[in-house]
Amino acid sequence: MVASSDESVSKSQDIEPEKNSVIIEHEQQIETAKSAKSSIANTSPQKQLLALAKKYSLDAAFLPEPKQAPLEDRCFRRKKLTELRQQQNIEAIMLKAVQYCSDGTIADRADQDWFSHFVSLAEGISNKTMQSLWAKILAGEIAQPGSFSLKTLKTFKNMSINEAKLLAKACSLAIADTRKKNIWLLSGAYQPPKLFNFFNRQRQQRLDLNQAGLSYADILSLADNHLLFAQETESHALAKGEKIHFNYNGKQLSFVAKKADCILTFYKFTAIGTELAHLVSDNADDSFLTAIKNDLAENFTING
Incomplete structure (x- = not known):
């Protein structure tokens, strides 16, 4: 059965606040991350797991069924939070990379396909030390294209x-x-x-x-x-x-x-x-x- 146009508008209005709430929730998580990190580190493994599950919107199973949001909404929230984290990570790497770049003139232009692969591989990196290393890779490749192969990027992606x-x-x-x-x-x-x-x-x-x-x-x-x-x-x-x-x-x-x-x-x-x-x-x-x-x-x- 096809929904009417009024029903479609009503549904989109219901979804839009949900998107905004996800963004607000993510911003609040960023603000409290530093204080939470030190407190989580000193708790039990069970509490650490619960904290991680909540941070990644995977904690519904720990709640009574009447209090669980619909599965579709939980899936949307987790996907949006993941995208926001990835955006935050890659922007942090870009900011660090600029600091490693010189302002001199270079003869060759960086390969856009290489850059696209770089973004896909680096957007999941949240550790600050690893972000700095990824930033050095990017700055080095921009300064001298061909310095880091895609095979090297894939290997580095899997390194702890x-x-x-x-x-x-x-x-x-x-x-x-x-x-x-x-x-x-x-x-x-x-x-x-x-x-x-x-x-x-x-x-x-x-x-x-x-x-x-x-x-x-x-x-x-x-x-x-x-x-x-x-x-x-x-x-x-x-x-x-x-x-x-x-x-x-x-x-x-x-x-x-x-x-x-x-x-x-x-x-x-x-x-x-x-x-x-x-x-x-x-x-x-x-x-x-x-x-x-x-x-x-x-x-x-x-x-x-």
């Missing part, structure tokens, strides 16, 4: 704040070539066994990454997120006196082979890990740098 901190820890221990195109997490060095050094126990050294705060489980976690290769890689065999240069969190290092056929072992960052590593500010671990110089001293002289 703890996994992002784990990446930052790995970056604090890693070395890179001068252009930061190849990033290595050193694990040791050795000289292949030969007749003259076969009984030399010092021909192979291992760096204790666990002591530096990065366990093997952490390495596997980074590998699961496609940020690091789980399998160790080796450098070419260096001739005696051969020198290679690295950047260690802003410090220039040079490795000089003391003997023939000295080899470095390392975990290599993937292409995605390398792109995301550019979001992390230089934060050198001086104690690990000291360990590198001491533990690899049998085969290398390290300056820097």
